[in-house]
Amino acid sequence: MVKIGIIGGSGLDNPDILKEAKDIEVDTAYGKPSSSLKVGKIHDIDVVLLARHGRNHTIPPTQVNYRANIQSLKDQGCSHILATTACGSLREEIGRGDLVILDQFIDFTRLRKVSFFEEFPPGEAKHTAMPYPYSEELRKILIETAKELNLKYHDKGTVVTIEGPRFSTRAESEMFRIWGADVINMSIAPETILANEAGVPFAAVAMSTDYDCWKDDEAPVTWDEILEIFSQNVNNVIALLTNTIKKIK
Numbered sequence: 256m257v258k259i260g261i262i263g264g265s266g267l268d269n270p271d272i273l274k275e276a277k278d279i280e281v282d283t284a285y286g287k288p289s290s291s292l293k294v295g296k297i298h299d300i301d302v303v304l305l306a307r308h309g310r311n312h313t314i315p316p317t318q319v320n321y322r323a324n325i326q327s328l329k330d331q332g333c334s335h336i337l338a339t340t341a342c343g344s345l346r347e348e349i350g351r352g353d354l355v356i357l358d359q360f361i362d363f364t365r366l367r368k369v370s371f372f373e374e375f376p377p378g379e380a381k382h383t384a385m386p387y388p389y390s391e392e393l394r395k396i397l398i399e400t401a402k403e404l405n406l407k408y409h410d411k412g413t414v415v416t417i418e419g420p421r422f423s424t425r426a427e428s429e430m431f432r433i434w435g436a437d438v439i440n441m442s443i444a445p446e447t448i449l450a451n452e453a454g455v456p457f458a459a460v461a462m463s464t465d466y467d468c469w470k471d472d473e474a475p476v477t478w479d480e481i482l483e484i485f486s487q488n489v490n491n492v493i494a495l496l497t498n499t500i501k502k503i504k
Contacts, residue, residue, distance in 0.1 A: 256301075256332070256334065257300060257301070257334050257335070257503055257504065258300075258301040258302070258303065258331070258332050258333050258334050258335075259297075259300060259301070259302045259303070259333065259334070259335050259336070259337060259500050259503065260302070260303045260305065260328035260331070260333035260335070260336040260337070260455075261302060261303070261304050261305070261336070261337050261338070261339075261496065262305050262307050262324065262328075262336065262337070262338040262339070262446060263306075263307050263338055263339035263340055264304050264337075264339055264492075264493075264496065265339070265485075265489055265492075266489050266490070266492075266493045267297070267302075267304055267493060267496065267497070268293050268304055272297060272493070272497060273293070273295040273296070273297060273302070273304070274295055274296045274297070275295045275296050276293055276294070276295035277293070277294060277295065278291045278292070278293055278294075279291060279292050279294060280292075281327050281330065281331075283322075283323045283326040283327050283330060284326065285320065285322035285323040285326055285368075285371075286320050286322075286323045287320065287323055288305060288320060288323045288324045288326075288327040289305065289306055289307055289308060289309050289314055289319055289320060289323075289324055290305060290306040290309050290310050291310075292304065292305055292327060292328075292331065293305075294331070297497055297500050297501075298497065298500060298501040300500050300501060300503075302500065303328055303331050303333055305324055305327065305328060307319060307324065307338075307340075307442060307446075315419065315420045316418070316419040316420055316441035316442050317364075317366050317367060317418055317419060317420070319442065319445075321367065321368065321369070321445040321446055321449055322368050322371060322449060324446070324449075325446060325449040325450055325453055325455070326371075326453070328455070329453050329455055333455060334455070334456070335390070335393060335455065335456045335457075335458075335503055336446075336450050336455050336456070336457045336458075337393065337457075337458055337459070337460070337496060337499070337500075338443065338446055338457070338458070338459040338460070339459070339460050339461075339462070339492050339496070340440050340442055340443050340459060340460075340461050340462070341440065341461070341462055341464045341481055341484075341485050342355065342414060342438040342439060342440040342461040342462065342463055342464070343422075343423075343438060343439045343440070343463070343464065343465045343466065343467035343476055344437075344438055344463040344465065344466050344467065345415075345428065345431055345432045345436050345437055345438060345439055345466075345467060345469065346432075346437050346438075347470075348409075349409060349412070349437060349438060349463050350407070350463065351463055351464060351465065351466075351484050352407065352462065352463065352464075352484060352487065352488040352491070353407050353408065353409060353462070353463045354401060354406055354407065354408040354409070354460055354461070354462055354463075354491065354492070354495065355408070355409045355411075355412040355414075355437065355438055355460070355461040355462075355463065356394050356397045356398055356401070356408060356409065356410055356411065356412070356458070356459075356460060357389055357411075357412050357413070357414050357438075357443065357458075357459045357460075357461055358387070358389055358394065358411040358412065358413070359387075359388070359389075359411075359412075359413040359414070360388060360413065360414050360415070360416060360443060360444045360447055361413060361414070361415040361416070361431075361434060361435075361436055361444070362416055362444035362445070362448065363415050363416060363417050363418070363431075363444075364416055364417065364418050364444060364445065365418055366418060367418075367445050368445075369444075369445045369448050369449065370448070370449070370452060371449065371452050371453070372452070381452075383448075383451055383452050385448070385451050388447045388448070388451055388457075389447065389457060389458050389459065390456035390457055390458050392456065393456055393457070393458035393499075393503070394410075394458050396499050396502045396503060397458060397460060397495065397499050398410045399502075400495055400498045400499045400502065401495055403498070404491075404494055404495060404498065406491050406494075406495060409437075412437040412438055412461065413435055413436050413437050413438075414436065414437070414438050414439065414440055414443050414444070414459075414461060415431045415434065415436035415438075415439050415440075415444075416439075416440055416441060416442065416443055416444035416445070417439060417440075417441055418441070419441035420441065422467070422468065422475070422476055423439065423467055423468055424468070425468050425469065428467045428468050428469040429469055432469060438461050438463060439467055440461065443459050443461070446459075447459065460492060460495060460496070462484075462485060462488055462489075462491075462492060463484075464476075464480065464481040464484040464485055465477075465480055465481060465484065
């Protein structure tokens with residue numbers, strides 16, 4: 256049975272979109288997730304919404320309990336997970352408001368729990384292969400849907416996830432570009448890793464809100480700028496997700 260977990264997803268809790276909605280409090284072996292789960296239906300498909308940073312965005316990136324978040328969605332029987340995130344662009348061609356259907360990540364975090372495995376049973380070491388960490392099935396549906404909706408999108412991109420909550424230095428931003436990263440954020444890599452370990456197909460849509468700090472002709476990123484660009488383009492993300500959900504089988 257298809258049940259879609261959505262992480263982030265600002266605006267999807269609108270009663271005009273999410274039907275039969277209710278909040279449920281859950282716990283996991285890894286503690287509580289970032290927020291209560293909002294369950295309901297979109298296009299008659301069961302969905303579970305989770306606010307990554309809490310309903311009022313009170314949880315800094317490093318303090319998010321990523322393990323509890325992914326585990327709570329798995330416990331609810333989610334067959335697939337879609338994540339949304341704001342990101343900074345590290346490429347001239349990825350403009351403000353553009354959507355990027357991620358296909359690779361670089362994990363530059365240092366302080367987070369990024370595995371469910373804290374110890375191995377004797378003779379049962381667990382090392383999850385992750386050469387292609389994002390579900391190609393979900394990515395194809397997202398790309399097809401973005402094209403149908405005539406959205407400005409990029410069909411692949413490498414995200415580098417930094418610790419935060421500070422933004423990058425100019426030297427770091429330039430380094431990430433040299434490494435081959437296309438966009439930068441503070442959350443997606445741990446979620447991707449854990450979803451792969453949990454065996455749940457996972458895909459992520461990143462919305463570019465700024466150019467980080469590498470461009471000479473642009474002012475460095477600010478939080479207010481991120482909020483402004485995100486609010487201007489969030490309806491594109493909502494349209495992409497709601498139309499993608501009904502194609503997942």
